[in-house]
Amino acid sequence: QVQLVESGGGLVQARGSLRLSCAASGLTFSTYNEGWFRQAPGKEREFVAAINWTGGTIYSDSVKGRFTISRDNTKNTVYLQMDSLKVGDTAVYYCAADGRLRGVLPGSSPDYWGQGTQVTVSS
Numbered sequence: 001q002v003q004l005v006e007s008g009g010g011l012v013q014a015r016g017s018l019r020l021s022c023a024a025s026g027l028t029f030s031t032y033n034e035g036w037f038r039q040a041p042g043k044e045r046e047f048v049a050a051i052n053w054t055g056g057t058i059y060s061d062s063v064k065g066r067f068t069i070s071r072d073n074t075k076n077t078v079y080l081q082m083d084s085l086k087v088g089d090t091a092v093y094y095c096a097a098d099g100r101l102r103g104v105l106p107g108s109s110p111d112y113w114g115q116g117t118q119v120t121v122s123s
Helices: none
Strands: 003-007 010-013 018-025 033-039 046-051 057-059 067-072 077-082 091-098 117-122
Touching: 003 091, 018 033, 018 091, 018 117, 033 067, 033 077, 046 067, 046 077, 057 067, 077 091
Parallel strands: 010 117
Antiparallel strands: 003 018, 018 077, 033 046, 033 091, 046 057, 067 077, 091 117
């Protein structure tokens, strides 16, 4: 049974930082592509960042230069370092995994989702 468990969310002031983690189990993590998505109240879920199984990364324009996605295959974990946070980054953040890179890109439907972690940025 595949499980993705996010952690690290919370309340932070604007211009602050948070690091999200997503621990995976039940899959061969090193061969999977991982992504982070987010959903703000009243809005559709949107793509944030993705990392393929070789470490290549892709970011949405809204977070490029502020967020960094990384992975540690020895810990079956993917991270999202979020710096220079803005009020507009407030959302529930979800990690996702898919055997195909296009499965974790914008508009995709990944094979697996985590349960989400709330990130709230105050002004």
